[in-house]
Amino acid sequence: MPVLVDPAPRGAARTGVVQVKICGLRTAADVDAAARAGARYGGFVFFPKSPRHLEIDAAAALAAEAPVGLAKVALVVNPSDADLDALLARMPVDILQLHGRETPARVTEIRTRTGLPVMKAVGIAEATDLPAIAAYEAVADQILVDAKPPREATLPGGNGLAFNWRLLQGRVWRKPWMLAGGLTPETVGEAIRLTGAAQVDVSSGVESAPGVKDAGAIADFVAAAQQA
Ligand SMILES: O=C(O)c1ccccc1NCC(=O)[C@H](O)[C@H](O)COP(=O)(O)O
Secondary structure: OOOOOOOOOOOHHHHOOOEEEEOOOOOHHHHHHHHHHOOOEEEEEEOOOOOOEOOHHHHHHHHHHOOOOOEEEEEEOOOOHHHHHHHHHHOOOOEEEEOOOOOHHHHHHHHHHHOOOEEEEEEEOOHHHOHHHHHHHOOOOEEEEEEOOOOOOOOOOOOOOOOOHHHHOOOOOOOOEEEOOOOOOOOHHHHHHHHOOOEEEEOHHHEEEOOEEOHHHHHHHHHHHHHO
16 A cells, blocks of 8 residues: 655654654564654665665565555665666655766656655765755755765765764755764764754664664664654
8 A cells, every 4th residue: 555655744844853764674673663763764775785785575575564654765876767667666665765876867857757756865075065955956855965975985875974064054955855974873963953954864873783773773863863
């Protein structure tokens, strides 16, 4: 049964509570932990080099059992039309997260072709990276403001690295956005206070090992975000 999801929630501005995405869910226990903790979004990674990668059928089985209220986010990197067709034919997806070098034109194409809300990841390391957010907010439903991966990184995201959150102070964007990059239960409160983020995303910071989620850390992270 399709889950009705607001593609562009206003987060804290709408509900008064910071919305949380737990990315890299790989097991039924992970999905359960995220939902029980009160996360709004659950992310499923489709990137074979990642320790969080899932085959489509495995992700589809998890997504089918996910409770209503946990929006299912499919994270893809530079997907071809065939990749998207194969994914969406088998898995119920609420939001597509584009985490590669997709251009604004390609974001528009994917959004039109799939009919799904699209969240585009933009990597930030310094102030000169910020204008890309404006370019993508014109075409995407949401922006994931993430740490830019180091040049030598094998993953375009999920590296557990933070960026200077003060770069975002005083910035206003028209579209909903989510803060990501190296957040942990210990740091997420300060990150929210410094940036004003209404939504936050975490992966490495709630793991006991790469790709292994820790239910206690997920609960701590969501609680810390919601209390900020
Ligand atoms: O998590 C991965 O392995 C991954 C692979 C390829 C592209 C993106 C990936 N992750 C993105 C995320 O998990 C989050 O959206 C975000 O980058 C936060 O990650 P982290 O810094 O680990 O909290």
